[in-house]
Amino acid sequence: MSPRRSYDQYCSAARALDAVGDRWTLLIVRELLAGPRRYTDLHADLPGVSTDVLASRLKDMEREGLATRRRLPPPGAAYVYELTGRGRALLPVLQALGAWGQAALGERRPTDAVRAHWFALPLLRALDAVGAGEGGLVEVRLEEGLFHLYVGAGDGPVYGDGPAPGEPDATLVLDTGTCTAIGRGEVTVAAAVRDGRVAVSGDGALAKALREA
Secondary structure: OOOOOOOOOOHHHHHHHHOOOOHHHHHHHHHHHOOOEEEEHHHOOOOOOOOHHHHHHHHHHHHHEEEEEEEEOOOOOOEEEEEEHHHHHHHHHHHHHHHHHHHOOOOOOOOOOOOHHHHHHHHHHHHHHHOOOOOEEEEEOOOEEEEEEOOOOOOOOOOEOOOOOOOOOOOEEHHHHHHHHHHHHHHHHHHHHHHEEEEEEEHHHHHHHHOOO
């Protein structure tokens, strides 16, 4: 296997880009922040990536210590990829990139793919700003589908596709336009709740904080 190209610069930014600067790498990290994923699931949620490129990036991420591959025990018996601690440490990097890029998001183009869980990180960023104690498990319902967030997550997944895997501390129901506006920074979650654009249910600290903000 040939060595990866390097900027060969004694600079931490250059070293970081040596590891994650290739196209698709950070988007793979975005997907793996949801927890262990099978190769086929990653490919389905990264429209536009070829199988060869995805396989190559995953091997590079293993080599850089960003991700690992393991076999699930029976009856699953499938291989999954998951982030290491070093890979998970890229969460604030992705959040900063998302905040920087929100001004360029604009209106959705006809060629733009969309997945409900792609709204997870921008919404998580907005919910973190609410500052509701230790956070909690949040289920989010959009027209495109359901996903859930772990506000104040520790070492586990940051978000997940589909309904919450237990009783959520808060459930948010909103339309995609409102979720997009929150992601762009045009409106805060608290303001959207006050305006009736986000319906909040649940008895957790986060739900109460959102209703009272």
